[in-house]
Amino acid sequence: xxxxxxxxxxxxxxxxxxxxxxxxxxxxxxxxxxxxxxxxxxxxxxxxxxxxxxxxxxxxxxxxxxxxxxxxxxxxxxxxxxxxxxxxxxxxxxxxxxxxxxxxxxxxxxxxxxxxxxxxxxxxxxxxxxxxxxxxxxxxxxxxxxxxxxxxxxxxxxxxxxxxxxxxxxxxxxxxxxxxxxxxxxxxxxxxxxxxxxxxxxxxxxxxxxxxxxxxxxxxxxxxxxxxxxxxxxxxxxxxxxxxxxxxxxxxxx
Amino acid sequence: xxxxxxxxxxxxxxxxxxxxxxxxxxxxxxxxxxxxxxxxxxxxxxxxxxxxxxxxxxxxxxxxxxxxxxxxxxxxxxxxxxxxxxxxxxxxxxxxxxxxxxxxxxxxxxxxxxxxxxxxxxxxxxxxxxxxxxxxxxxxxxxxxxxxxxxxxxxxxxxxxxxxxxxxxxxxxxxxxxxxxxxxxxxxxxxxxxxxxxxxxxxxxxxxxxxxxxxxxxxxxxxxxxxxxxxxxxxxxxxxxxxxxxxxxxxxxxxxxxxxxxxxxxxxxxxxxxxxxxxxxxxxxxxxxxxxxxxxxxxxxxxxxxxxxxxxxxxxxxxxxxxxxxxxxxxxxxxxxxxxxxxxxxxxxxxxxxxxxxxxxxxxxxxxxxxxxxxxxxxxxxxxxxxxxxxxxxxxxxxxxxxxxxxxxxxxxxxxxxxxxxxxxxxxxxxxxxxxxxxxxxxxxxxxxxxxxxxxxxxxxxxxxxxxxxxxxxxxxxxxxxxxxxxxxxxxxxxxxxxxxxxxxxxxxxxxxxxxxxxxxxxxxxxxxxxxxxxxxxxxxxxxxxxxxxxxxxxxxxxxxxxxxxxxxxxxxxxxxxxxxxxxxxxxxxxxxxxxxxxxxxxxxxxxxxxxxxxxxxxxxxxxxxxxxxxxxxxxxxxxxxxxxxxxxxxxxxxxx
Ligand SMILES: Cc1cc2nc3c(=O)[nH]c(=O)nc-3n(C[C@H](O)[C@H](O)[C@H](O)COP(=O)(O)OP(=O)(O)OC[C@H]3O[C@@H](n4cnc5c(N)ncnc54)[C@H](O)[C@@H]3O)c2cc1C
Ligand code: SF4
Ligand code: FES
Numbered sequence: 001x002x003x004x005x006x007x008x009x010x011x012x013x014x015x016x017x018x019x020x021x022x023x024x025x026x027x028x029x030x031x032x033x034x035x036x037x038x039x040x041x042x043x044x045x046x047x048x049x050x051x052x053x054x055x056x057x058x059x060x061x062x063x064x065x066x067x068x069x070x071x072x073x074x075x076x077x078x079x080x081x082x083x084x085x086x087x088x089x090x091x092x093x094x095x096x097x098x099x100x101x102x103x104x105x106x107x108x109x110x111x112x113x114x115x116x117x118x119x120x121x122x123x124x125x126x127x128x129x130x131x132x133x134x135x136x137x138x139x140x141x142x143x144x145x146x147x148x149x150x151x152x153x154x155x156x157x158x159x160x161x162x163x164x165x166x167x168x169x170x171x172x173x174x175x176x177x178x179x180x181x182x183x184x185x186x187x188x189x190x191x192x193x194x195x196x197x198x199x200x201x202x203x204x205x206x207x208x209x210x211x212x213x214x215x216x217x218x219x220x221x222x223x224x225x226x227x228x229x230x231x232x233x234x235x236x237x238x239x240x241x242x243x244x245x246x247x248x249x250x251x252x253x254x
Numbered sequence: 255x256x257x258x259x260x261x262x263x264x265x266x267x268x269x270x271x272x273x274x275x276x277x278x279x280x281x282x283x284x285x286x287x288x289x290x291x292x293x294x295x296x297x298x299x300x301x302x303x304x305x306x307x308x309x310x311x312x313x314x315x316x317x318x319x320x321x322x323x324x325x326x327x328x329x330x331x332x333x334x335x336x337x338x339x340x341x342x343x344x345x346x347x348x349x350x351x352x353x354x355x356x357x358x359x360x361x362x363x364x365x366x367x368x369x370x371x372x373x374x375x376x377x378x379x380x381x382x383x384x385x386x387x388x389x390x391x392x393x394x395x396x397x398x399x400x401x402x403x404x405x406x407x408x409x410x411x412x413x414x415x416x417x418x419x420x421x422x423x424x425x426x427x428x429x430x431x432x433x434x435x436x437x438x439x440x441x442x443x444x445x446x447x448x449x450x451x452x453x454x455x456x457x458x459x460x461x462x463x464x465x466x467x468x469x470x471x472x473x474x475x476x477x478x479x480x481x482x483x484x485x486x487x488x489x490x491x492x493x494x495x496x497x498x499x500x501x502x503x504x505x506x507x508x509x510x511x512x513x514x515x516x517x518x519x520x521x522x523x524x525x526x527x528x529x530x531x532x533x534x535x536x537x538x539x540x541x542x543x544x545x546x547x548x549x550x551x552x553x554x555x556x557x558x559x560x561x562x563x564x565x566x567x568x569x570x571x572x573x574x575x576x577x578x579x580x581x582x583x584x585x586x587x588x589x590x591x592x593x594x595x596x597x598x599x600x601x602x603x604x605x606x607x608x609x610x611x612x613x614x615x616x617x618x619x620x621x622x623x624x625x626x627x628x629x630x631x632x633x634x635x636x637x638x639x640x641x642x643x644x645x646x647x648x649x650x651x652x653x654x655x656x657x658x659x660x661x662x663x664x665x666x667x668x669x670x671x672x673x674x675x676x677x678x679x680x681x682x683x684x685x686x687x688x689x690x691x692x693x694x695x696x697x698x699x700x701x702x703x704x705x706x707x708x709x710x711x712x713x714x715x716x717x718x719x720x721x722x723x724x725x726x727x728x729x730x731x732x733x734x735x736x737x738x739x740x741x742x743x744x745x746x747x748x749x750x751x752x753x754x755x756x757x758x759x760x761x762x763x764x765x766x767x768x769x770x771x772x773x774x775x776x777x778x779x780x781x782x783x784x785x786x787x788x789x790x791x792x793x794x795x796x797x798x799x800x801x802x803x804x805x806x807x808x809x810x811x812x813x814x815x816x817x818x819x820x821x822x823x824x825x826x827x828x829x830x831x832x833x834x835x836x837x838x839x840x841x842x843x844x845x846x847x848x849x850x851x852x853x854x855x856x857x858x859x860x861x862x863x864x865x866x867x868x869x870x871x872x873x874x875x876x877x878x879x880x881x882x883x884x885x886x887x888x889x890x891x892x893x894x895x896x897x898x899x900x901x902x903x904x905x906x907x908x909x910x911x
Contacts, residue, residue: 003660017823035526035660043531043774050772050827055818058826060319062492064532066654067417068323083657090657115463116824123440126320130432134425135384139304139723142375142382146339149393159386159411162418166322189384196384 005031006098010045012057013105018113018121024103038081038091039064039071058117066090066230069165072172073118074105079169079228087167087230107168109177111215122168124214125182131210132203133186135196154192161188163231170225170233176217181225183207184241185233191244201248208245256509256882256896259684260364265902266346269368272685276728277735284309287734288742290457290472291315292444292499295324296416296715297698298478299423300722306430308727310734313470314427314436315459317443317494317829322424325480325492326718329416330537330651332400332408333715335373340397344405346370351903352403353713356582357678357706358856358872359905360512360880362898364685366704372724373716377409379723383422387411401538401711402580402910408712413537413650419715423722442468443829444499445757447475447506447694450749454506454694458750458757462829465822467754469745473737474693474730477503478722481677481699483516485837485844486789487781489674490522490535496833497840500681500700508689509882509894511682511702513840514848517709517857518790519675520586523658523668524606533673534658536609537651538711541579541586543614543644544668546570548607552597558608558667569593577910584708584857584870585910587672591790592868594671601669610667615640672790676714678705678857679847682882682896686729687721690884693733697721702880707856764831765821769814773831776811780804780834780841788845793861797849804842805889811838843883843891850893853877874905 007030015022027049032041039061046056062070071088075081081091096102104118112120150158162185170181187204190196196203219238226235261268279287287310291302294316302314316324336349349370354361381387381395387409388396400408411418430436441462448456448469456471482497483489504510521536547566554561570589571578581589590607593599600606619640623631631639641664645652652663659669680703681689681696688695698718705713787800811834819825854863854870855877863871879895886892 033527033529036529037658040529040531044529047772047774050816050818053818056827058824062318062323062494063325063328064493065328065534067414068318068325068327068492070318070323086657090654092657092660094660119824122319126322126428126431126438126440129425129428134429135382136429137379137382137426138307139300139379139426139727140375142378145337145377145381145387146394148381150389151393152389152391155386155389155393158384159388159418162384162386162411162421163414165327165417166320189386193384193386195382 003033003035005033006093006096008032008096008099009101011101011103012118014057014117015114017116022114032093034092034094036093037064037089038073038075038093039089041093058119060119061089064089067165069167072107072120072167072169074107074172076103079107079172080230085230085232107172109171109216111177111179112168112171120168122166124216125166125168125179127214128179128183128207128210129186132199132206133190135190136199137195148194150193158189158192161185161192161233161237164233165231167230169228169230171216173224173228174217175222175224176220178219178225179211179216180219180238180241181229181233181235183211184237187241187244188237191240200244201251204241204244204248208241256682256690256894257684258362258896259686260362261685265363265367268364269371273728277732279731279735279738281309283738285311287311287737288313288472289730290470290475291478292457292476293324293478293480293698293700294321294424294427295326295478295480295698296420296423296718297700297722298476299324299420299427300719301476301478301697301726302436303423303426303430304723304727305730306433306435309435312430312436313439313472315439315442315444317441317462319440321427321438321440322421324420325495326420326715327417328492329715330413330535331539332398332410332415332712333376333419333719334400334407334710334712335377335409335716336370336407337374337377339395340406342405344407348405349373349407353704353710354706354903355908356708356710358708358908359706359874359878359900360855360898361704361706363900363902368725369704369717369720372720375724376716376719380419380422383426385411385418385422387418398539399542402577402582403710416715419719423719444502445832446502446753447691448749448753449506449691450743450747453692455743456745456750458754460829463824465820465825467758469750469754471743471745473734473740474695476695476697476726477681477700478697479700481680482837482840483674483677485780485841486674486784487777488525488530488533488785490519490533493532496836498833498836500696501836501840503681503689503691503694505885507691507885508694508696509682509884510679510843511880511882512679512707512847513844513883514788514851514858515678515707515856516674517583517676517678518587518672520583520590520672521609521670522673523655524601524603524671526659534654535673535675536655536668536670538583540609540648540651543647544579544609544611545613546579546586546590546607546609548593548598548600553604554598554600558600567598574910581910582708583711584859587790588859590672606669606671608667609670611644611663612667615644615664618643674785676709678703678707678709682880686732687726688729688733695726695730697726707858761821761828761832764815764828764835765817767813767815767817769816771810771814772816773827773834776807776815777834777837779807780838783807784841784844788841788848791859791861792848794849797845800845801842801849804838804845808838811835842889846891847881847883850881851877872907
């Protein structure tokens with residue numbers, strides 16, 4: 001609980017809209033309490049900028065609890081900043097020292113266009129889900145929830161994959177801008193459950209096809225995605241996706 | 255008198271009979287009927303997906319960049335359902351009874367019974383969609399008890415129940431989008447309802463990316479836009495949660511039900527400074543194992559761990575021996591406030607109490623040592639084993655606490671304080687979920703809901719999904735069956751043009767003020783007035799002051815707010831300004847409502863109405879009704895009452911002693 005105040009220099013990406021070119025601007029912030037969250041530091045800065053008659057910095061955020069997946073800042077060369085398994089909104093200023101310079105950029109990937117400043121368009125993720133990230137069951141069609149037991153370890157593994165918040169940090173961290181960790185998390189979540197089994201082949205093929213169509217790159221197994229994922233989604237899921245994909249290709253082609 | 259259109263018959267047969275006799279729309283006609291769904295949280299996503307499956311043409315809207323990010327995602331604890339999988343005596347009736355009692359007898363019996371009935375189908379539906387609920391070793395679903403109920407009826411997915419349920423509904427929604435049955439408009443904010451011949455026929459919204467105003471037609475409009483806890487500025491709600499959609503509808507004729515009924519959650523991380531923008535909930539489940547205490551000595555300066563056992567006041571256990579730390583939320587919150595106000599609070603702000611896991615760690619450690627056959631395990635071993643157990647149960651919450659506060663809750667007690675969490679009030683709806691405006695429906699937290707004056711834990715998720723999956727798909731037919739001859743109304747209809755012009759004028763006025771104070775500063779000031787005078791405890795004098803302070807604030811806002819940027823581009827400050835302007839007006843109505851209700855019930859505690867021991871005192875003879883407010887112009891509302899009749903449950907004073 002020892003909190004102190006620090007002074008920092010921020011280099012922040014500013015870009016008016018998707019059509020204009022952007023550039024870094026430098027801001028000095030003073031007396032930032034180490035109790036603050038990273039986004040609260042931006043709130044303080046924005047209040048000051050508005051007071052000075054300037055435009056505030058636009059950034060995406062909502063829950064500020066690390067669960068909605070909205071916040072998305074590339075901080076000092078790392079999506080979501082220096083803390084392990086932590087979203088931007090949960091990063092606190094305790095992570096920094098007096099006098100530090102912090103560079104803040106948006107997610108960078110062909111499939112994620114910048115909308116303004118630090119905000120990007122991640123609707124490609126929704127379209128990947130549309131391609132097959134679901135179980136086709138209409139409301140009212142369900143059988144009793146306990147009529148189909150699920151082995152606990154499979155249920156737990158499915159849950160671990162379902163923890164993905166769709167933030168896109170994995171894409172931002174990858175030198176190929178691959179979305180494999182995101183796609184594999186969804187494929188794993190559904191494939192491990194008996195309810196998701198009937199559609200697993202088409203699901204894997206269709207989601208991967210959509211991913212390619214959106215302009216995400218291919219996976220070369222660098223592991224950068226896993227290292228920055230705030231929900232610790234394991235790279236083992238990618239191996240599973242590859243297996244699902246191969247099996248699907250084999251069975252559907254014959 | 256308001257007519258809630260409750261079907262006749264015994265309470266446990268109303269819904270079945272209703273479903274058997276409600277008007278239907280044939281499939282060919284459904285394709286011609288358009289439904290607008292504003293909001294894609296649990297209520298909106300489930301409604302949009304289900305209506306799309308039925309064949310209606312659905313247009314859905316949300317202000318986030320994806321429907322998967324609605325505030326519902328943040329729910330931690332769980333969702334209730336009367337499955338009785340644990341064979342511990344649960345039933346539809348018991349869930350119904352608990353909800354009515356928990357709501358302090360200010361909810362409608364017929365609706366609550368329906369909610370309890372459909373609760374079981376929700377779990378079936380979610381499991382079929384692939385929601386990975388927690389399971390036991392035998393592969394069956396696991397349950398826990400939550401919020402002080404005596405049965406284990408809460409289904410959960412670790413501390414991420416809301417996320418998993420929303421992802422389930424979101425995936426169902428995305429499937430309908432890919433099939434072409436639903437069109438999704440993300441990063442869009444609804445700014446008004448379009449009325450034609452007395453019916454809701456569409457909306458005006460702002461595309462938040464380019465600032466353009468858009469007109470959308472619908473044969474019916476569903477508002478699923480969530481709660482308005484952010485009136486208080488600091489709350490556990492997401493930053494974007496707002497009241498604008500329901501407030502605009504209110505101004506177009508929809509009555510607002512019980513606006514002052516707010517839930518203050520007892521276990522949140524306390525405010526740490528002026529910079530704070532939101533508060534973080536620590537799940538209620540922590541109260542199953544943590545013990546709440548303050549020092550017996552006023553203005554104590556010692557560290558928590560240096561205060562000996564006999565100098566600690568476990569005030570909930572002392573005041574409520576029967577329920578102890580598991581008393582309902584409103585009771586726990588008020589007790590914390592009472593201690594802090596009396597000078598026993600802890601931490602730098604003195605506005606906090608301890609939630610201590612030391613005993614739980616020891617207890618679990620002993621059990622674990624026993625399981626492993628370690629007969630004479632020393633204290634250190636026991637504590638080590640206990641910590642592992644507690645980590646398994648609450649690890650993610652403990653981590654979150656440590657990230658935010660920098661303190662390790664395995665070593666020192668957590669500091670917690672109550673925070674605004676949920677709004678039971680909302681737009682009044684009848685049994686069909688229709689507001690007083692024909693064709694305008696409200697679902698989920700946005701309606702005045704089934705929770706009366708106080709919501710039980712794990713019941714909001716249940717209500718949102720009940721409304722969206724299992725209620726609206728039936729009840730909307732009752733209205734739309736008579737609309738099959740209404741052709742699509744072109745959006746160059748004068749009503750669309752007029753409404754759009756009014757929206758555009760307001761945005762221009764806001765931008766034109768060019769004052770000196772930021773939107774945020776107004777929001778903070780509103781929040782402070784509301785928290786101090788319309789928060790955990792309310793009295794007539796304070797409420798009157800609050801009303802005049804808010805009126806003053808409104809004047810100041812409209813003459814001195816500063817909004818940077820332009821109108822025809824992305825402008826988050828402008829969006830926020832519109833929301834705060836609406837919060838200010840809603841805040842006034844909340845105080846008016848609280849002033850009118852001269853009783854204490856559920857989350858609404860009027861200091862003038864308490865027992866000698868300081869417990870809440872209801873006045874069923876005078877206030878057994880829903881307060882519904884009709885907007886009549888600036889600062890003017892008329893009250894319409896919906897009487898509540900209890901045919902099945904007999905109201906009694908709640909006691910947790
Ligand atoms: C931290 C936290 C934990 C909780 N835990 C639990 C729990 O364990 N169990 C439980 O039962 N309940 C819990 N609750 C309560 C519960 O989460 C909410 O009541 C519920 O999720 C609300 O769902 P909803 O669909 O009504 O609204 P929301 O999920 O709030 O969705 C609102 C939607 O409306 C949209 N919207 C709003 N305004 C507009 C507009 N003007 N134009 C366009 N779109 C708009 C938003 O984009 C969003 O899509 C919790 C709440 C909080 C804050
Ligand atoms: S896999 Fe991890 S990094 Fe990628 S979107 Fe999901 S949560 Fe974010
Ligand atoms: S704002 Fe929701 S995860 Fe960061």
